[in-house]
Amino acid sequence: MRKVLTRLFGRKRSRTPNWQKEHDRVLAQLDFQRFMVLIAAVLGQIVSLGLSFSGTVYNLERDGGVTFETVGAAFMVSVVIAAFQLIGWWILLDTKNYPTAPRKVAGLGLTLAFLSFGFGTSSYFNYSSITAPSATTIYLGDQIDERINEFAALRLKADAAKQLFPLVRGEKEAGCSAAKLERDTGIYSGSKGKGLVSGALDGICGRSTEAEAAITAAVQTNEDNAKRAVEVIDQLELALIAVNEPILVRERVIVGLIRDLDEMNREVRGARMTESVKAFFETLVTSVAALGPQNANDFQGTQNTVLAALRQGFEERLPVIEDMIAKVDAIEVPEITLDNRPSVHELMRYSVGQHPQNVLLALGIDSFVAFMIAVLLVKGPKPRPTPTDPRNPRK
Numbered sequence: 001m002r003k004v005l006t007r008l009f010g011r012k013r014s015r016t017p018n019w020q021k022e023h024d025r026v027l028a029q030l031d032f033q034r035f036m037v038l039i040a041a042v043l044g045q046i047v048s049l050g051l052s053f054s055g056t057v058y059n060l061e062r063d064g065g066v067t068f069e070t071v072g073a074a075f076m077v078s079v080v081i082a083a084f085q086l087i088g089w090w091i092l093l094d095t096k097n098y099p100t101a102p103r104k105v106a107g108l109g110l111t112l113a114f115l116s117f118g119f120g121t122s123s124y125f126n127y128s129s130i131t132a133p134s135a136t137t138i139y140l141g142d143q144i145d146e147r148i149n150e151f152a153a154l155r156l157k158a159d160a161a162k163q164l165f166p167l168v169r170g171e172k173e174a175g176c177s178a179a180k181l182e183r184d185t186g187i188y189s190g191s192k193g194k195g196l197v198s199g200a201l202d203g204i205c206g207r208s209t210e211a212e213a214a215i216t217a218a219v220q221t222n223e224d225n226a227k228r229a230v231e232v233i234d235q236l237e238l239a240l241i242a243v244n245e246p247i248l249v250r251e252r253v254i255v256g257l258i259r260d261l262d263e264m265n266r267e268v269r270g271a272r273m274t275e276s277v278k279a280f281f282e283t284l285v286t287s288v289a290a291l292g293p294q295n296a297n298d299f300q301g302t303q304n305t306v307l308a309a310l311r312q313g314f315e316e317r318l319p320v321i322e323d324m325i326a327k328v329d330a331i332e333v334p335e336i337t338l339d340n341r342p343s344v345h346e347l348m349r350y351s352v353g354q355h356p357q358n359v360l361l362a363l364g365i366d367s368f369v370a371f372m373i374a375v376l377l378v379k380g381p382k383p384r385p386t387p388t389d390p391r392n393p394r395k
Contacts, residue, residue: 044368045082048122051365053078055125058132059344062248081122085366088114113288119366126362127343133247135351137240139342140254146336147261151229153333154268160223160328161273165215167321168280172208179205188306193245197305200310204284211280218273225264232261255341270332274325281321285314 056074061067088111095107178188179201187191188201239245239253342350350357 007239020298024322039094040368044365044372045086046127047368048085048365049078049082051126051362052081052122054361055128055130055132058105058128058248062251062344078125079120081125084114085118085122088118115118122366123362124348127348127358131351131355131358131360132344134355136247136251137345138354139347139350140251144233144240146334147236147258147265148233150265150334151233151261153331154265155226156225156271157328157331157333158219158268159279162219164274164277164321164324164328165212165219168208168211169213169360171281171284172205174211175201175204175208197306198306204310207280207283209329211276215273215276216311217234218276222268225267229261229264232257232264236261263350264338269364278322278325281314281318285311285318 035208053074056077057071060074091107092111092116093112095104098104098107163321179198182188182192182198182201183194184192186195188197234259239250239257244251
């Protein structure tokens with residue numbers, strides 16, 4: 001009868017014990033948590049892959065421009081970096097299944113090698129992607145500020161040097177007027193026409209005229225450079241804040257404008273108006289020489305007395321001129337080092353102190369999978385004993 005019923009209705013289903021149900025529930029929960037960790041790892045790798053791709057594109061396009069080759073190379077580099085990380089995590093998770101200790105040690109060594117390469121390159125490119133635009137902007141802003149400060153100091157010094165210009169013009173007017181008066185009336189030597197005194201005065205007039213022309217040209221050049229520099233500075237400030245433009249485009253524009261401003265500042269430095277004024281007055285002193293022993297009773301003595309008076313006047317004015325020039329030269333002008341265009345690596349080092357949170361963010365993105373695995377190991381439920389486990393009370 002039992003056999004007949006068994007044939008008609010099948011075997012009686014065995015009742016699953018509670019411990020088995022609990023064991024299956026725990027395994028299912030662990031499988032779900034592993035699945036969630038896998039999803040989190042995949043999402044983390046996608047984010048890391050995108051940032052690595054963006055950072056690699058920035059590194060390649062900064063010098064090579066936007067081309068199909070640079071974008072393709074950036075994509076391949078990002079995929080390789082992601083593959084190294086995923087292989088490293090896969091080896092680490094599978095190491096516990098290795099039967100012998102040497103294989104486990106080898107697995108851990110491979111994990112360290114793959115993750116070190118993956119983390120090192122990925123974190124760098126992640127940081128480049130996050131920080132490069134702002135780091136470039138900060139660097140360019142500092143370069144612009146240095147040039148503006150240099151221009152302001154040079155402008156202040158040039159304006160101060162212009163105050164010496166009336167002295168040269170005064171010497172010219174006095175010298176040329178005295179030379180004409182001496183030739184026409186002989187008021188200084190007592191003999192009109194050409195002579196030693198009129199020749200010395202003509203020399204003073206000629207040197208003064210040349211010095212005035214040279215300093216006038218320098219002043220005009222400085223004025224022209226100042227106007228152009230103000231325009232360039234306005235363009236620099238507008239380019240720096242034009243955030244709607246790609247940073248690489250703005251960088252090329254700003255670097256070109258900075259070079260133009262550097263050239264203008266070099267021209268102002270090269271004018272050296274104070275040195276020209278000082279050299280002019282020193283030349284006036286040495287250009288008037290005494291003829292010999294003075295004798296007020298003859299014509300030569302009279303000429304000698306006039307020339308000595310001229311030389312003495314220049315010698316007395318020279319210390320005053322030198323003191324004025326020293327005050328102008330005391331105005332400090334910052335020395336600007338004309339750096340070459342910095343590399344992305346140099347920009348990263350330049351901005352590390354100003355963006356420490358970005359460093360942590362770049363490392364945290366790549367460490368996200370490690371954090372999830374650590375959470376699983378610490379918080380995950382422990383499996384109950386299996387039916388063959390000696391700790392199973394129903395065995």
